[in-house]
Amino acid sequence: MTPLFASLFAARDIASLAVFRILFGTLMFVSTVRFVQSGWIDRFYGEPVFFFKYWGFAWVPTLPAAAMYAVYGVLAVLSLAIAAGLFYRVSIVLFALGFTYTQLLDVTNYLNHYYLIVLLSWLMCFMPLHRAWSVDAARKPAIRASTLPAYHLYLVRFQIGVVYCFAGLAKLNTDWLIHAQPLNIWLSARVETPLIGPLFDELWMAYLMSWAGFLFDSTIVLWLSWRRTRPYAYAVVVTFHLMTDVLFNIGMFPYIMMLSATVFLAPDWPRRLPFLPTRSPSRPRHDQPVTDSEPIASSICWRQKVGLIALLVYCAIQIAVPLRHYAYPGDVLWNEEGMRFAWKVMLREKHGSVTFRVRFPDTGKELQVSPRHYLDTRQEREMGGQPDLILQLAHHIARDIRKRVGGGDVEVRAEALVSLNGRPAALMIDPERDLTQVADGLAHGDWILPAPPGPPIQLHARTGP
Amino acid sequence: MVTGIRSRLAGGPPSDPGPVRSSMWGLVAVVAAVACGSSTEKPQPVAFDRPAMLKHIGENMVLPIYRSVHTNAGELSSKVDDYCTALGTAGQQDALDAARDAWRATMAQWQLAEMMLFGPVAMDGKALRDRIYSWDLVSSCAVDQDVMRKHDDPTGYDITGRLSNVRGLDALEYLLFATSLDGECAVNNKPPGWDGLSDPERRQARCAFARDAASDLSTQTKSAVDAWASESGNYLADFAGAGQSASSFDSAQDAVNAVSDAMFYLDSQVKDMKLAEPAGIAMNRCAGVGTVCPDELESRYAGHSRENIVANLRAFGMLFTGNGPDSLDGLGFEDFLRAASADSLADNMGAAITAAVTAAEAIPGSMAGALNTDIDAVVATHTAVKRITDDLKTQFLTVLGLDIPDDAAADND
Numbered sequence: 001m002t003p004l005f006a007s008l009f010a011a012r013d014i015a016s017l018a019v020f021r022i023l024f025g026t027l028m029f030v031s032t033v034r035f036v037q038s039g040w041i042d043r044f045y046g047e048p049v050f051f052f053k054y055w056g057f058a059w060v061p062t063l064p065a066a067a068m069y070a071v072y073g074v075l076a077v078l079s080l081a082i083a084a085g086l087f088y089r090v091s092i093v094l095f096a097l098g099f100t101y102t103q104l105l106d107v108t109n110y111l112n113h114y115y116l117i118v119l120l121s122w123l124m125c126f127m128p129l130h131r132a133w134s135v136d137a138a139r140k141p142a143i144r145a146s147t148l149p150a151y152h153l154y155l156v157r158f159q160i161g162v163v164y165c166f167a168g169l170a171k172l173n174t175d176w177l178i179h180a181q182p183l184n185i186w187l188s189a190r191v192e193t194p195l196i197g198p199l200f201d202e203l204w205m206a207y208l209m210s211w212a213g214f215l216f217d218s219t220i221v222l223w224l225s226w227r228r229t230r231p232y233a234y235a236v237v238v239t240f241h242l243m244t245d246v247l248f249n250i251g252m253f254p255y256i257m258m259l260s261a262t263v264f265l266a267p268d269w270p271r272r273l274p275f276l277p278t279r280s281p282s283r284p285r286h287d288q289p290v291t292d293s294e295p296i297a298s299s300i301c302w303r304q305k306v307g308l309i310a311l312l313v314y315c316a317i318q319i320a321v322p323l324r325h326y327a328y329p330g331d332v333l334w335n336e337e338g339m340r341f342a343w344k345v346m347l348r349e350k351h352g353s354v355t356f357r358v359r360f361p362d363t364g365k366e367l368q369v370s371p372r373h374y375l376d377t378r379q380e381r382e383m384g385g386q387p388d389l390i391l392q393l394a395h396h397i398a399r400d401i402r403k404r405v406g407g408g409d410v411e412v413r414a415e416a417l418v419s420l421n422g423r424p425a426a427l428m429i430d431p432e433r434d435l436t437q438v439a440d441g442l443a444h445g446d447w448i449l450p451a452p453p454g455p456p457i458q459l460h461a462r463t464g465p
Numbered sequence: 466m467v468t469g470i471r472s473r474l475a476g477g478p479p480s481d482p483g484p485v486r487s488s489m490w491g492l493v494a495v496v497a498a499v500a501c502g503s504s505t506e507k508p509q510p511v512a513f514d515r516p517a518m519l520k521h522i523g524e525n526m527v528l529p530i531y532r533s534v535h536t537n538a539g540e541l542s543s544k545v546d547d548y549c550t551a552l553g554t555a556g557q558q559d560a561l562d563a564a565r566d567a568w569r570a571t572m573a574q575w576q577l578a579e580m581m582l583f584g585p586v587a588m589d590g591k592a593l594r595d596r597i598y599s600w601d602l603v604s605s606c607a608v609d610q611d612v613m614r615k616h617d618d619p620t621g622y623d624i625t626g627r628l629s630n631v632r633g634l635d636a637l638e639y640l641l642f643a644t645s646l647d648g649e650c651a652v653n654n655k656p657p658g659w660d661g662l663s664d665p666e667r668r669q670a671r672c673a674f675a676r677d678a679a680s681d682l683s684t685q686t687k688s689a690v691d692a693w694a695s696e697s698g699n700y701l702a703d704f705a706g707a708g709q710s711a712s713s714f715d716s717a718q719d720a721v722n723a724v725s726d727a728m729f730y731l732d733s734q735v736k737d738m739k740l741a742e743p744a745g746i747a748m749n750r751c752a753g754v755g756t757v758c759p760d761e762l763e764s765r766y767a768g769h770s771r772e773n774i775v776a777n778l779r780a781f782g783m784l785f786t787g788n789g790p791d792s793l794d795g796l797g798f799e800d801f802l803r804a805a806s807a808d809s810l811a812d813n814m815g816a817a818i819t820a821a822v823t824a825a826e827a828i829p830g831s832m833a834g835a836l837n838t839d840i841d842a843v844v845a846t847h848t849a850v851k852r853i854t855d856d857l858k859t860q861f862l863t864v865l866g867l868d869i870p871d872d873a874a875a876d877n878d
Binding site: 040043111112113182185186188189190191192248249250251252253345346349350351352353355360363365366367368369370372373376377378380381384404405417418419420421422423424425457458459460 | 708716717718733737741746747748754755805806807809810851854855856857858859860862863864865866867869870871875876877878
């Protein structure tokens, strides 16, 4: 066995991943209950009359709101089961399926942290995280284990590392670093934050926080991975995410990241807590592989080889997908090509005003169609800055109008005025292009106009008149 | 966040807890300085005074407009009484004209308030607003049916227990301005007994109901005044004191956002429903693409649609410029934009508002007439209003860090 394989299959204390499972399940339970309590099931699934579908997933059926309550109820129960380690294998697979289903229903529901939950829950399907501190382990002593092969831990660390690193890389742009936008805009609207709020109207504060955010995201994995800096880095993680929780309306994201970052701590860190049992019979040193319970095999079997290849492919995809926007021309913040699944977190302040112009070639008559006829305000806001969603709605409008007028040719054009990071609104889509002739897909959209030149707005606080 | 950042910006080794600790002290020092209001050598810029803008909007725009609506509603109630008394006499038409004038005066004020639908009138799904004016929910047929209910049971009928679509200014408009006494119901919905009434009896029945509706309107508009006035409900304090512990608003920015939400009335109601749909620019209930549709007009019985649009635009202008109805100048969104260095946007929006008011006022005669004779004037007004709403929905929101209506509740990242 090569040193690499030896390292991947070395036995590591299961404790940190077991705690990760408990915290993940608990957080998902809170998140699910919060979602239901906030009335978001009706709002997200019941009220809209049109749903934006992911490319390739238009076939996913939308259930009525009453059924979605049941789905979320089941997700809540599964979350508790995951936390307790009860029927874990079944629970985590059903949870992954169910949560992924809820995310596939409408693109406008996309949030980076929801995507992270999808990825983590699918990864957890392949990890026996119920072998310690679980009801399953209590019920079935045979599955109990105090260690797991190290690649489980590395994989979760990799996933979280990808989030931070690409979130940092995404901030490597002139709006963020040179013009301190959109933080300048966001902070100016938060001057009433207790204690430090008055500083938010200062331009230097926007710069400070922009650079801080960039440096945090792009380097925190390094500091978390280095044993000497780890405690301080984790303290910074907690401070950073609590700060974002106070300042921005980003739901469970800060807590998911605080939970997830615990995987960078020593694998046995929970055993150092006074109220948790220590490992028996022997307790491993912090980062040292433990070899007492599960000796490393001298050679790897074919299943492990297949697993390793799958793991490598997964990792390659996780690195390639966030980088895919480099394959598209133009500014990703403007054309959004490669924006999703790329950890471009809280990166732009973007508002659009979209009017569809429906033309009937037979008569030459034209109608203006407001997205409001098909979307709720949240969906309209999300669509307003995302060309592929505008294209989807244009296709839907064409179908709907054809049905209303009893068939015939219909052309649909979009007048989409968009303001990015406070710039004057500019056309995002070629207003002369008939969008019914444009196919939805992954290729670059030549119907998307280039980003407007010039820097974003820079807000300065001034004494009011 | 600042803690971790400063340690690295200072170039200190990340593994060294020293810079972290020192930057903690730095943060404490900064916080203490802010909390204690300590001065520095350089004068500190002052943030835009949101509470002052809110106070001005509440005190000098919303409350005076509500008071004016209430005063006019009282006058309207009195004129409706006079009209009912004059029915069958030589003074009937003059009394009706006076009642109609009173309705127009009340509506002109209410249309200013329509652009300011935040606070008590907008709570509970805009329940109070709908009791005062429920367009576009109004149902003339439902009014016909309640006219007959009142006729059949004059003492037992209680309008305060009825749905909003038979109450308020829109019901009164129908009762005072509809010329046909046949009613608006389809044959299968006609109120039982209506066909058996003579025309004078029908007028009496409508007038009796109008009395109730006018009295109810006066009561509802008083509720709006009372809810805001400092001597009663004092929502003014809640609004102007947004962000303080006693306020229902977490921050003044949230209250500013509520005002901005209300300003979207210009987009959804004025641009789309009051202009685009009747003009056939957008889909409407009339058959045929691009067909004008007078049935979509607001205040179509009174022929008051153009005046309503002008009032809406003027109210939008008040909120934007800060110039109240009594020419009381104060802080508005224009000042907010300028304080944020968005002078160009402030200039553009100010010019667009002026142009839209001019375009709306240039519509000749009534909107119904213009739809047939001068559709270009209506289209030009729509285009002018769209220029405002395009800025409102894009750069205005981004620069001021505001959310679109109903959007703040969802998570983001």
